[in-house]
Amino acid sequence: MIGKTKALVMVLALVFGFYWAGGVPTVRADQARVNALLKKAKYVGMDVCAQCHDKEYKEYKLSTHYRAFIKDDTIGAEGCETCHGPGSIHVDAGGGVGVGIINPKKDPEICFTCHTDKRMQFRLPYHHPVLEGKMSCSDCHDPHGIDVRPWTATSEQDTNEVCFKCHADKRGPFIWEHDALKDGCTSCHQVHGSVNDKMLIARDANLCLRCHATVPDPTLGNHTGRWAEGTCWSAGCHQAVHGSNFSKHLRY
Numbered sequence: 001m002i003g004k005t006k007a008l009v010m011v012l013a014l015v016f017g018f019y020w021a022g023g024v025p026t027v028r029a030d031q032a033r034v035n036a037l038l039k040k041a042k043y044v045g046m047d048v049c050a051q052c053h054d055k056e057y058k059e060y061k062l063s064t065h066y067r068a069f070i071k072d073d074t075i076g077a078e079g080c081e082t083c084h085g086p087g088s089i090h091v092d093a094g095g096g097v098g099v100g101i102i103n104p105k106k107d108p109e110i111c112f113t114c115h116t117d118k119r120m121q122f123r124l125p126y127h128h129p130v131l132e133g134k135m136s137c138s139d140c141h142d143p144h145g146i147d148v149r150p151w152t153a154t155s156e157q158d159t160n161e162v163c164f165k166c167h168a169d170k171r172g173p174f175i176w177e178h179d180a181l182k183d184g185c186t187s188c189h190q191v192h193g194s195v196n197d198k199m200l201i202a203r204d205a206n207l208c209l210r211c212h213a214t215v216p217d218p219t220l221g222n223h224t225g226r227w228a229e230g231t232c233w234s235a236g237c238h239q240a241v242h243g244s245n246f247s248k249h250l251r252y
């Protein structure tokens, strides 16, 4: 949990970052128009939003974002408006799609005002194409709170579940599962972005040795000599790292 000062800084960063966000090139065209309009908007408070968006209001009350928020009357932004921007123009117009409100699905800038480190992660050489506008934070995170796992805000049933929406082939079932997947895709992948190809946590045998510290196993022969030939998952070795229907040792 963060301290009061940090939360305050975050909200201040939001308020200023917001004006700044209007001019940066990553902002999608339609959202840029809304952002320009919003310079004149005022904060109305989340109880006003609740009048028309009861579902989001109830869900949000269960979220980390709600719990992390510290109310401060000197700062306008609270609750919904920390992510959606000041709502007065939207509310005066009776609401509507594309009417005076930020939708972070179209533009993640608002998330970066507080999660500053995440922008850098998505700029690493291998990354999910969020800044390119091909997908959004909310493809993996539920921003309003319902059905989420603490600390990740992905799906509650299983962190991997969100990945299968787009990478269905990794779900299996496989005759020979790799138990590493039970710990989550994130035990091998840095899913925001990474310096390694395929968004891997490590580019060599160290990826696997974090769990398989016992290799070389006497019954398996000496593995050490093989590492010079390439990674553990190179051709001829354990290519089926996600599971196999053909090889107990995940060879292919």
Ligand code: HEC
Pocket (backbone or CB within 6 Å): 044, 045, 046, 048, 049, 050, 051, 052, 053, 080, 081, 084, 086, 087, 088, 090, 091, 094, 095, 096, 097, 098, 099, 101, 102, 103
């Ligand atoms: C008078 C009713 C009303 C109020 C008050 C209201 N909204 Fe809306 N809002 C709507 C309607 C209608 C839509 C159109 C989509 C829909 O039907 O859900 C909408 C759409 C949205 C969208 C999607 C916009 C898009 O371009 O995709 C967001 C985000 C949103 N509202 C947030 C808020 C927030 C935050 C507040 C409080 C500051 C708020 N609304 C207050 C009626 C309202």
Ligand code: HEC
Pocket (backbone or CB within 6 Å): 046, 049, 050, 053, 056, 057, 058, 060, 065, 079, 080, 081, 082, 083, 084, 103, 104, 105, 136, 137, 138, 139, 143, 144
């Ligand atoms: C942590 C940031 C965050 C907060 C706080 C937040 N939202 Fe959202 N909201 C989002 C994101 C991200 C989306 C886009 C979700 C999607 O459709 O993928 C969204 C979408 C919406 C939509 C459009 C839903 C649709 O189906 O198109 C409405 C309406 C909305 N939010 C209302 C609210 C209200 C009301 C509150 C406060 C009770 C609130 N939000 C608080 C991030 C947030």
Ligand code: HEC
Pocket (backbone or CB within 6 Å): 108, 111, 112, 115, 118, 122, 128, 130, 135, 136, 137, 138, 139, 140, 141, 151, 152, 154, 159, 186, 191, 192
């Ligand atoms: C491809 C799916 C995916 C996308 C897209 C994504 N995330 Fe994540 N995010 C995850 C997963 C999975 C975790 C949990 C990481 C872990 O457990 O190691 C996570 C963790 C986080 C966390 C909490 C842990 C931390 O590192 O601080 C934050 C905050 C976060 N993401 C913000 C964002 C923001 C902001 C965006 C959009 C700019 C975004 N994420 C887009 C999958 C995603």
Ligand code: HEC
Pocket (backbone or CB within 6 Å): 001, 002, 007, 010, 011, 014, 064, 065, 068, 082, 083, 104, 110, 111, 112, 113, 114, 115, 137, 138, 141, 143, 149, 150, 151, 152, 153
């Ligand atoms: C006003 C500042 C602020 C904004 C804007 C904001 N966040 Fe957060 N977010 C926080 C704080 C504070 C936490 C909790 C402490 C932490 O984990 O860093 C948090 C936590 C998270 C987590 C971890 C969830 C958990 O349960 O711990 C995710 C994922 C996340 N935010 C995603 C987003 C996304 C996506 C957006 C944009 C739609 C967004 N945030 C906008 C402040 C913000």
Ligand code: HEC
Pocket (backbone or CB within 6 Å): 128, 129, 134, 135, 139, 140, 159, 160, 162, 163, 164, 165, 166, 167, 185, 186, 189, 191, 197, 198, 199
């Ligand atoms: C909304 C769809 C979507 C979701 C959800 C999603 N991804 Fe992706 N993933 C993509 C796209 C698009 C790419 C980029 C493919 C490309 O650049 O050719 C990608 C690329 C990848 C890559 C690199 C593939 C390569 O060939 O370089 C990995 C690894 C990956 N995703 C893992 C994950 C994990 C783990 C999760 C769950 C936390 C996840 N993805 C969730 C759409 C998604």
Ligand code: HEC
Pocket (backbone or CB within 6 Å): 160, 163, 164, 167, 170, 171, 178, 180, 181, 184, 185, 186, 187, 188, 189, 198, 200, 233, 241, 242
């Ligand atoms: C034991 C470590 C490990 C785990 C756990 C893991 N991966 Fe991978 N993944 C890898 C390695 C290694 C590669 C690179 C394979 C290659 O280059 O041939 C890879 C490649 C990928 C690719 C790109 C190439 C392809 O095969 O499509 C995607 C997408 C991917 N993983 C998604 C996932 C998803 C989704 C999960 C969780 C269900 C997951 N991974 C869990 C190690 C892992």
Ligand code: HEC
Pocket (backbone or CB within 6 Å): 178, 179, 180, 183, 187, 188, 207, 208, 209, 210, 211, 212, 232, 233, 238, 241, 248, 249, 250
């Ligand atoms: C998060 C921990 C974890 C990581 C990381 C991991 N594994 Fe595993 N792996 C396991 C567990 C648990 C088992 C099942 C128990 C066992 O056989 O040791 C397993 C089993 C295997 C097996 C089957 C064992 C056999 O009988 O042949 C192979 C092959 C394997 N892993 C290869 C890899 C490779 C290659 C990597 C790196 C890309 C990797 N593992 C990374 C946890 C992990």
